[in-house]
Amino acid sequence: MYLIKDNVFSLITGRTITQGISMESEGKFSKEYFKAVALIEMNPTDVSKLGIRDRAKVIGECGEVVLPVKASNDVPPGVVFIPMGPWANFILSSITDGTGMPTVKAVRVAIEATNEEVTSLIDILKAVRAKSLERIPQERPIKTGEKKVFEDVPCPFCGDLCDYLRIELDGERVVRNIGGCAISTAKFLNYHKDRVLKPFIRSGGRLVEVSLNEALEVASEIIAKAKYPLLYGWSNTCNEAIELGVELAEVTRGVIDNTSTICHGPTILGAQEVGSVRSTFGTIIQLADLVIFWGSNPAHAHANHYARLVMSEGKYVKGRKERKVVVIDVRRTPIASMADLFIRIEPGRDYELITALRMAIKDLEIEAKEIAGVSKEKVLELAEMVKTANYGIAFIGVGLTMTGAKHRNLQELIKLVQELNEWTKFAIIPMRGHYNVSGANNVDLWLTGYPYAVDFSRGFPKMIPGVTTAVDLLSNSEVDAALVVASDPVAHLPRRAVEHLSEIPVVVIDAKWSLTTTVADVIIPTGLVGIECEGTAYRMDDIPLRMKKLVDPPQGVLCDTEILSILLDKVKAKRGVV
Amino acid sequence: MTQIIIRNGLVYDPLNGVNGEEIDIGVKDGRIVDPSEINVAEAINIDAKGKVVMPGGIDIHSHIAGPKVNVGRLIRPEDHYLTNIPHRLPYKRAETGLTVPNTFKIGYEYARMGYTLVAEPASPPIKTRHTHEELNAIPMIDKMTFILVDSNWIALDLIQGGEKEVLAAYLGWLLYATKGYALKIVDPGSDVAWMMKGKGIDLDEQIPGYNLTPRDIIKATGEAAQVLNLPHKVHVHCNRLGYPGNYATTLKTMGLTKDITKLSEKPVLHITHVQFTGYKGDSWTNLESGGEDIAKELNANPNVTLDLGQVIPGRPATTMTADAPFEYVLYHLTRWKWSTSDVEVESASGIVPYRYRKKNYVNTIQWTIGLEVALLSRDMWRIYLTTDHPNGGPFIDYPKVIAWLMSKKAREDFMRELSQRALRKTSLPAIDRELSLYDIAVITRAASAKLLGLEKTRGHLGLGAEADIAIYDIDPRRVDLSKQYDKVIRAFRRAYMTIKSGEIVVRNGEIVRTTYGRTIYVKPELPIDLLKDLEKMISAKFKQYYSISLNNFIIGEHELKKGVEVALKTHLR
Amino acid sequence: MAGVKTTYVVKLKSKPTVPIDSRNISPDKFAGRSLSDIKLLKVLEGGRETVLEELFDLEGPTTAVREPGEIEIVITGPETSKLKYLGYKMSNGKLVVKGDVGHLAGYKMSGGSIVIEGGAGSYLGAKMKGGTIEVFRDVGDFAGGKLQGEKPGKGMSGGTIVVHGNAGSQIGVGMSKGTIIVEGSAKVLVGAFMTGGSILVQRSCGGFAGARMTGGKIVIGGAVESVLPSFYVDSMVPSAGVKGRTINKQFMVFIGDVLVDGKGMLYVAYEDNKLLLEQYRELVEVALIE
Known part of the structure; x- marks a missing residue:
């Protein structure tokens, strides 16, 4: 249609x-x-x-x-x-x-x-009226000499959090990454490049280098003075830092939101409505004989995923040959060519296909000849396939969350999988993007009861999708300051939201120069979690791992947790909350 | 450090045999000291005249932290909507949630009720780092976590291979690696069956893929706990939980104590939330209480202990357990939300929101079971008050349960609102027994401390004990506890004062400061030779079964906000 | 509603930079209070607690009548679009907004009327139990809806919402009773999860209308992006409408959502969706009234 x-x-x-x-x-x-x-x-x-x-x-x-x-x-x-x-x-x-x-x-x-x-x-x-295009990238100084090897290093890139990397160092230079994918390798080998090494504040339109204390002073002034600040990002840092972020939101009566708001937020909203059916990687390797990639493209976004979970041999399923792979997508993604069955669906119409699958599984008659561009016969074939698997897993991507019925897609898919458990075992794992976005949701949940978009304006937590979510707040011009931690909203939010960031004071805490630094009024350098700083992160299947510190942060640079602790203390003092 | 002297209070301290006597209590450096050691001029003087003084409450089973609690929060935003308490900075953070509250509310509400130590009873090993993160974030109370070992592939391999010593060593290693306190068995073997076949199994059914039955798991784990000399032996959630007729399985499981070789004086098995496994009858329509039979077995078998898992009709609950197949069955009854999660090698879990209705036949039967077990038990030192929070109801309703136990009138008044058809089938209406304040002190603190093997420093007010104290504003000499039960509820809901580790944290039922307690875990000492072989074995098994590296599985001591290690001399050679 | 006897004019002093929680600007809160007390009612500017008079100029009788039904409040200002929770839980009386409003206007209201001369944000009349809301321009998402995580049926349970402009997504989601009329078009998921009540969208709407509805009635007078396969075609009728508003054109009637054993009625304008609906035509047994 x-x-x-x-x-x-x-x-x-x-x-x-x-x-x-x-x-x-x-x-x-x-x-x-x-x-x-x-x-x-x-x-x-x-x-x-x-x-x-x-x-x-x-x-x-x-x-x-x-x-x-x-x-x-x-x-x-x-x-x-x-x-x-x-x-x-x-x-x-x-x-x-x-x-x-x-x-x-x-x-x-x-x-x-x-x-x-x-x-x-x-x-x-x-x-988008960026405050200036100025940037002062530096390479972090690197001492070389002593050869070191770290085993079982968890990778701080995507939600797969591969924890089997072998990282070889020449002093502070990473010389090899064994086990990591191409992006992981790029991240480790170039961790020292394009760094923010000094604190800056914007003065007269220019970035001016200042002491860390001065930068934190200005930052705390911005945040403490705001009537309703947005604290955004949090998916590329450790849980310990996120906990401080939640406290900062509470103290300032602002909003804390993480990047799931523009990623798997709808998946989470779906779970809020009907529950969830989850599994972990190990179970999938051992038991799964049917793997579905729906609206997800692991070959590009999660490069080790396919080999690790589909090719691996488990106790009951002997690798790829005993697994069926189904890909459902609007375009023939690279993973589609590796699949046993590729179903091309019309953009934005996943809800209809899920509906038809649920009907087929319940033996309800389908009147339409074609659903979302997929023939009725193919729907029935797929229904039979999922029903007769021993242990099925659906890896779902943002192809489902960002379109059409959005969170209702996920709600229905969860329903479908819940119903499939009448016949077989079936679970869903969302392909989380950032390495600790799952941790960000979890920390928010235990501290506030909500997974993201948490508003504290009344002194207690509240989440109202469409109201307290970052894109809505920004594009409706409803926040008067922003703190951005370990994220690049200017690169990833829609234009109208970015424009508001150009209009309000913005504090950026980041290890690298990003597009968001072009709208920053304060830039505070930080160490990279998983390379220079330690902390906990959660894999996409909610397995918690400890991120390793392989080298010290650059001289004079602190980790997110330290920066946020100081910032929190300063904001508390300024708001009289001590 | 603060010095406190509590004067003229009516002290209930069962571990020291004190039953409502007016005794002064001194507190110094976080410990109970003789009042004579207190410098009265510097000390905070508390006049507890006409008030009840007890050791801080200890909850041996309450789902307060970890992956499944957090998923409970996730899928129940509506649980938070009308339950908010704004922050009062800097003293108190914001609170939200009823059945799945945020970490702050958990800590604050326990403290407001005079509780000072709570055990999280079910953490899958691979996700226990998460459990500790949440425990770290719960203010006010001390805490601990039990580790799930009921469907653990490595343990099953060892049990099947008859390697008793290695099994004990492995479980000891696992407890320390995860910074756990005790071993937990939930519906043994069933999560294997669930992951492979989508169903649960009974005590003597075969576990898919193994030549074993759940009975073998309980027995082997029970013996390993003896060998490891664990302070709290084995915490068992019986098979067939939630199914009509399951009381028979529970009785059989209780009877397993005689098959386990005892190496210590303590009871061998703890059967948890027995209400959920105390159902007679063969369907929901003819369900009856198995409470009497279970109480009879409890009275006859000194090696077993029970907690109630009392349900609270009229309140929402969120059922959550590592008993995944049971939750799936419950989902078919409610048809609303269901969460389940399979956790590699170890476990699975399920969550279903539920509401126990007063007029409902089954829910009324459930309500009677917990109370029958408690009121028919002859030995108060082997039962414990729980609601299996948030399964039977939220822990903030403990004061209601206390009232039902202490007052026949409270029960009768409540029974008027329940299903009369159900009540006619139970013995509860005919039970006259009313527990005393002393009994309540036993089942909520003294016995609990003993069950956890912490009776030296916890659960009492003797010299040297941890200064965890609750003062309740009720005078049993002036109030007829049996008749004016609403006053009992009010007093226990909001303690007049709670002292945690020697600091006043609650006054007049309200939080006056936010503090963070300790996390207690065990370290069984393993002989070096054995440990070497063990590590080789574990390393191989990890490669075969798990999706994370062994190194990344082990939780470091520094990951606990305030860890307290309990070193254990084991019987391993 | 009793007749209006007193009118208050509440005017924003300046253009706000953050949302203002104005739930206390309601006839129920004003009733029986002196003007000076009214001026001290709490409002939240972002997360900052303050009082009404700091942000608003107030004009009106020195003492308000006791009966909320006799109070009218007129809200004006340079930009009222950031006022949230206007008319929260109001039981009677009248609120008139001379401009746009923010989110959650009329949230949980049980009576009285709200007239918004501009547009409205999301959750307009969410969970409302009674009363009327009229909006002259466009409204956001979840009008008359329920909150996230609540059961179907926990949305609007009475009263009427009339939108002269267009509506966003998920209008009437989870509603159980009451009426929503949109004179323009609406986006996706009209009336999803509704258990009762009626919705009329005069013009077009997005996909998935009526998803998982168990009861109630949805009329779409223009083009739809799709009809879910879980709706079974029932008949053709010459006209359709709700609450006295009738659209005189041919409608194809569907019953659903069968996935939840639903008995909801979905009316889709035939000619506007001929391409989509032709395939169902042969299934309609009832003879067409040409």
Whole structure:
């Protein structure tokens, strides 16, 4: 039922492996990142139909960008793909349907051939009125000499939290990462590059280097004075830091939100409505004979995932040959070619397919001949497959959370899996992005009862999706200051939300230069958890692991926990809460 | 450190045989001292005239921390909506939640009731780091966690191989590696059956993939606990929990004590939340109470102890247990929310929101079972007050349970609101017994300390004891506890004063400061030779079964906010 | 509602930078209070506690009547779109907003009326039990809905919401009784999880209308993005409407949601969705009234 009118297309955005590698090695201002992220993938027939030579203008609800075009059969006609990043976000609307999650998949955009210059990162930052484009990246000084080897190192990149890395050091330089994926390797080998090494405050529009104490003083002033600050990020740091963040939100009566708000937030909302059916990696390796990837693309976003969980041999299932793999997606992702069954679904219509599956499992008659672009026969085939598995697992991705019925998709999928347990064993694991986003949800839960988007305006916690969620707060201009910890909202939030960050005072605590540093009024350098700092993080299946400290943080640089403790004390003092 | 002298209070201190006598109590450096050691000029003087003084309460079984509690919070936002108490900074953080409260509310509410030590009874080993993080975040009370070993593949391999010594050593290693306090068995073998077949099993059914039955697991683990000399032996949640007719399984499980070789004086098995496994009848429609039969077995068998798992009709509950198959069955009754989680190698769990209804036949029967067991028990030192929070009801309703136990009138008044058809089938209406304040002090602190093997320093007010003290504003000489039970409820709900480790933390029922207690764990001493072989074995098994490295499994002492190690001399050679 | 006897004008002094929790601006809170007391009613500016008079100018009788039903409050200001919880739990009387309002207006109200001359944020009339809300422009998501995590049926349980503009997603989610009328269009999941009550969307709506509804009635007068497979076609009718508002065109009637044994009625305008609905036509047994 998807209508293709003239030049109207359905835009899908998502992670890619080159995006991840370039981000972790050279940073978001690099040519590599530009090459990896500033592009649009289109079906060759659409490319020729529109008479596109090498670039196209993409017009969304909120803006337009010019991007190089990559012709690819992986996307069906009528659908286009832009990697996750500032270009995609620049044209996306910030409307969240009350879920906190903007629609970043199955978005209608108009596309036309153009000869205009490709939109640069600078163009975008200027358009969102970034406070300045200045950045002062440095390499952290590295002592070399002593050879050291660390075993069983957990990787601080994605939610797979691979904890079997062998990291070899020459003094403080990482020389090898054995076991890690390409992005992991890029992260470890380049951890010293593009660093924030000094504290800065913005003064007269310029970044001025100051002492740590002065930076913390200004930061605490901003946060303490705010009537309703937003404390955002938290998925790339340890639980101990997040606990301090929650206290800071409570003391300031502001809002703490983490990146799940624009990632698997809807999955969590679905669980709030109906519960959840979960498992852990070990169980899957030992028992799972059916693996479904639905709206998730592990080959790019979680590169070790497939080998670790699908290929591995378990006690009862002898590796890939005894496992069936099903991929459900709107485009032929790399993982699709490895699957036993690939089901292409129309963008934004997962809810209908899940509905039909639930009906098929209950032997209810389906009147429609085609559901979400999938034939009734194929629905029945899939239903039979899931029903007869011994132990099935669905790895679900943001393809489900960011589109169509959003959290209702997940709610229904959970329902489906709950019902499947009448016939077999079946579970769901959301493919969490950041390495400790699951920890951020867990910490928020035990301290406040809610997993994210927690508001303390009345002196107690409250979560109201669409009201206390970061994208809604920012795009409605409802917060008057922001603290950003270990995250890059300017790169990942929709345009309208980013624009508000340009309008309010912002404190950034980060180890690396990000796009968000361009809207920061205070920048505080920090150590990298899992390399320079210790702490606890939770894998996507909620297995808690201790992140290791392999080297000391750069001289004069503290860890998130230390910085936040001082900041908290200063804010408390300023607000008279001692 | 603070010095406190509590004067003229009516002291109930069963471990020291004190039954409502007016005795002055001194507190110094966090310990109980002779009043003569107190410098009266510097000390805080508390006049407890007309008030009851007891050791701090000890809860031996309450789901307060860990992965499943947090999932409970996750799936029940509606549990928090109307239960908020704003923060009062800097003294008190914000509180929210009823059946699955946030960590602050857990600590504060226990403290407000005069409780000072609580055991989290079920933590899957691989996720115990999470359990400790939550325990770290619970203010006010001391705490500990029991470690789930009921469906542990490594343990099962060892039991099947008949390697008793290695099994004991492995379990000892596991307790220390996870900083746990005791071994917990939940519906033994059933989580293996659940993960492979989606069902549970009874005591003598075969565990899929093994030539073993749940009976073998209880027996082997029970003996390992003896060999390890654990202060709290084995904590057992019986098979077939929640099924009509399960009282027979419970009686059989209680009887297993005679098959376990005893190496210490203490009881061998603790059967937990016995209400949930005390059902007679063969279906929900003809359900009856097995309370009498269970009390009879308890009275006859000195090697077994029981806690109640009392249900609170009229209150919401959130059922949560490592008994995954049971929760799945319950989900079929409620058809609303259900969470379940399979945890590799070790365990599984389930969560279902539930409400015990007053007029409901089954819920009324459930209500009578816990009370019958308590009131028919001859030895108060072998039963303990619990609601299996939040399964039978929230722990904040303990004062209601205390009133039901102390007052026949409280029971009668409540019974008017319940299912009369159900009540006609139970013996509770005919029971006249009313427990005394002394009895209550036994089942909520003295016996609890003893069960946990902490009776030297906890659960009493003798010299040298930890200064954990609760003062309740009720005068049994002026109030007829049997008739004015509402006053009993009020007094126990909000302690006049709670002293934790020598500091006043609650005054007039309200928190006056936020403090953080200790986490107590055991370290069984293992002979070096044995340990070497053991590590080799564990290392191999880890590679085979687990998805994380052995090194990353072990929880460091520094990960506990305030850890207290209890070193154990074992019988391992 | 008794006749209005006294009117208060509450005017924001300046454009707010953060949401203002204005739940105390309600006839129930004003009733029986002196103006000076009213001025001291609590409001929250973001997380900062303050009093009404710090943020608002108030005009009105020095003492309010005791009966909330006789009180009208007119709210104006340079920008009222950040006022949250207006009319929270109000039982009677009238609130008039000369502009937009923020989230949760009329949340849990049980009587009286709220007139919003601009648009409204999300959760408009969520969990309301009675009374009327009229909005002249667009409203956000979850109008008349329930809160996250609550059971179906815990949404709006009485009263009427009329929106002259468009509505966002999930209007009437989990409602059990009452009426929602949207004269413009609505987004996804209209009336999801409703157990009763009625919703009319005069123009188009997004996908998944009526998802998991067990009872009640939904009328969509324009194009729909999809009809869920869990709705079975029942008949064709020449017109459809709720509460005296009738749309005179052909509707295809579906019953659902069968996944929850639902008996809800979903009316979808036929001509506007011909492409989508043609496949069901042969299944309709009842002869069409042309």
